[in-house]
Amino acid sequence: MDESGAKEHVDRGEFPGHRTASGVLAEFETPADLVRAAVRVREAGYRRWDAHTPFPIHGLDRAMGIKDTALGWIVLGGGIFGCLLGLWMQWWTNAVDYPFIISGKPLWSLPANIPIIFELTILFSALSAFFGMLILNGLPKHHHWAFSEDRFSRVTSDRYFISIEASDSNFDIEESRALLESAGSVGAKVVWEREHEDKLGSDNDGD
Amino acid sequence: MEQLANPDQREEKRNLDDGRTWFSTPAAWVGLILLGGGGAVAFFSEDRLQRFLQSYLFAYTFFLTLALGALFFVLISHLTRAGWSVTLRRLAEDLAVCLWLSALLFVPIILGLGHLYEWARPEIVANDALLQEKEAYLNVPFFILRWVFYFTVWIGLAHYFYRLSGQQDETGDPALTLRMERLSAPGMLLFSLTITFASFDLLMSLDAHWFSTIFGVYFFSGMVASFFALLALLVIVIQRFGILEQSVTVEHLHDLGKLTFGFIVFWAYIAFSQYMLIWYANLPEETGWYERRQEGAWMWASLVLLVGHFFVPFLFLMSKHIKRRKGLLAAGACWVLLMHAFDLYWIIMPQKHFGEAGRIPFHPFDVVCMAGFALLFFAAGRDAMRRRCLIPQRDPRLAEALAFENES
């Protein structure tokens, strides 16, 4: 996933000294083709590779051998933090730092504190779910080499792709491309690193 | 999905017929002897009759709520046209028809009304202005009339679904599903009104001065949570006999666990709403009910209820890995059922006219009645189940249920 890693593999490039490969990008036409190919790529021992789809595909996680995410634990942590924060804040402010009696309630009224404890638990859990997801996914991300390929813009519409990163230790331009082509791709291309990667999001020439 | 599920090709035991009818099951007889014996002992030592009836009401309500929970599940499954739960619905149908037993066992409560409810004692009503005002609703003939109506509705609904679903096993006619779906909507309306007023009559009017508009919802939430726990437990037990092993999968158990979890949270929400509003407003006509439950030993009981009915199952059933392991899920389900019984005990027992405040009145009658009811309902449920296949084998949505998988 890390472009700079590709530099170690300069020698494997087709034109040493001229261009550096970022990886191989292969297009597929149906979810079934993609899942089949994903099994092949995984079995070939690749580690730094990915599938790209317009929507999550049932069974693809298993085909790719994706491990279960730790997001649940992050959310649990966020929730516990919010819960304790709510409890502590209400106890400290109303019962300790600025005590005053109102409507005949005890200074520290646990039943009356439950709503805010609950809301803060939810708030912190939800924020950790969202930001945890972004951080684990490495998003927001300014650019990814796959965006350099024009066909890749259809990944958010109706096409399925597999990308193998040049930084993968098994990566070999010809072999990797051949593997994807034999796995049912309708077109597997090598994507080369560029001199100036200044464009945001997709690579689009239209202005 | 069709290719995954051709029910006729599966080899699976789906019936538990052993030829025994209800009255030839030893459980039924032992149950009757327990209840009858307990009642006789109580009757001949006059002062204990009230105590026996308290225990009887406690056990009675527990099993009534489970049977009603089953009826709710049948209704909601048809109302939402659920596909995933088809293979579980038959078990719920079978449990819901056990409501005839609840109707039968209601007779001792009617006979003992005066021992349980203050509004049923003319000498108390004569000295209580509030009870006189409520007499238009809280009086014996109207009470009996209402309960006749409730049971007519419940048993009528339960039998309708039992019968039509059974017919579909023979004819496979999808129009029967349509008929059941049509009835489920008005059925649900009747169900919600009847259980609300049943909860007012049976439990809330034990303290005839007290009132809470949310009480029907509270009764409902505990009922449904414990029914889902019971269903999970039942499936796990039945599967140990080699029945239903393929048609009810770990995916269904996972879902039952989720539903139990969800309704436990819902119960906590309703219980907290009721408590907090009464605590906060602090009006004398309402707080007495909670005050009695915070006196002496009952304070501990209330805390046990809070921890045991909410925190323990909440934390335990949260994990997907627990819900997908039969042994652990069964343990959780037993705990939820235990806590549901405790919840009812906590509602029923601390009444002013039931004796000393601040003391938890455990009595062997509690156990005797629970055991008696459990055996009778076991026999009745078993009798309903043995009569036909344990899944609606020609339901048009059976294939969906057999292929069902949780997405995460």
Place this chain on the structure above:
Amino acid sequence: MSVEAFNVTSDDPTRRAPLVLGDHDFESITDTVCGVVEKPKPPVAWYIAFTISSLFALLFFVLLAYLFGVGIGVWGVQNPVGWGFAIVNFVFWVGIGHAGTLISAILFLFRQKWRTGINRAAEAMTIFAVICALIFPAIHIGRWWMPYYMIPYPNQMGMWPNFRSPLLWDVFAVGTYFTVSLVFWYMGMIPDLASLRDRAQTRTRQVIYGILAVGWRGSQRHWHRYERAYLLLAALATPLVLSVHSVVSMDFAVSILPGWHTTIFPPYFVAGAIFSGFAMVATLLIPARQWFGLKDFITLRHLENMAKIILATGSIVGYAYSVEFFMAWYSGSAIEQFTFLNRSLGPYMWAYWIMVFCNVVVPQAFWIKRIRCNVWLMWCLCILVNVGMWFERFVIVVSSLANDFLPSSWDYYTPTFVDLGMLAGSFGIFFSLFLLFCRYLPMIAIAEVKRTMPQADPHYHSAAIGVED
């Protein structure tokens, strides 16, 4: 009922009605939904609607300036009725804001796949409704320049807010709800924003949608965590939805005022909120699907299901009204009994019976399939439901305050033109925001709709592909 309507909403138990109509493949779904945003000009109806609604929004801001200049004396609030239109509108708008998260969270947990056609627009509507709701308590405090006093921050006065007050719970509940709904809505939109980015024809669009899409590239490794986050957010938002209107109801129910203090308020308010929220979603989507050509995604079946939910929640609301009435009698408390008789037969009986008619009687029409499948009739009934739910809050707030324990302090509340203008103006803000949303953001959750289609299943074309672990 037309043949087409019958096929779409078929009750035949042997099959499930399709969620997407027409001959759509994945590309045409992207084209249709993104097309709404990409067309150079929206339909004429959009311009007309936007002009009207922005004029009302303008009216709101003019009246706001007047209110700020003169003070809350320009409203109809007076001594017994200290909570007038502002609080009625607040509860009304928060209630409307419940459908979006209900659809995206609760229906998601219940695996109701039809929700994918309507969840995006409903979530957007939620955000806008909560924005409208938040304005009212903020200006109702009178000293509108110091609402930050509600936030617990260390200050030179050494004071802290009173956390035992339900009004402060509201700040946290509605604040959390707004934040979480926004996060949920935005997160759900990321893949669709990426679609807009990848199709962008101008640099401006590319940059804006590119920033909003945070570099999404449809990676399955990302999808995996994304889906888990979505599930977790749904599981968190479900109790949150219930809690928000419960907390709002507690503003009333923790008091000792008859008609306010009743234990069923939390679930009853939640049911009412869902009821009004769904009615509002239908009110918005029935014209929107027509104008923007989205009938293939928001089908008759979607609308029929919404009608059924409106019927169900309307019946729950009716249940709550009846239980409240019964319990007022059963309590034996003279003041409780008076309050409910006064509501139904007293000076505000007109409002009470509008409420009962619109909330309990009107939705009963949805028992009839013909009415559920008659789109424009359903639209009219939904508007009546919205009217009824506004009056419900009016009845609760005003009738209890106007006639409380002490007859000598009773008074009749009459709103002023500023009250009425601000109510109308808040609708202007709401509709303007919604119309802008329709124009600039994907109205349908493209990726989610695709996922529910049969072609999305890898087993769709060939049965056996041999994915084994």
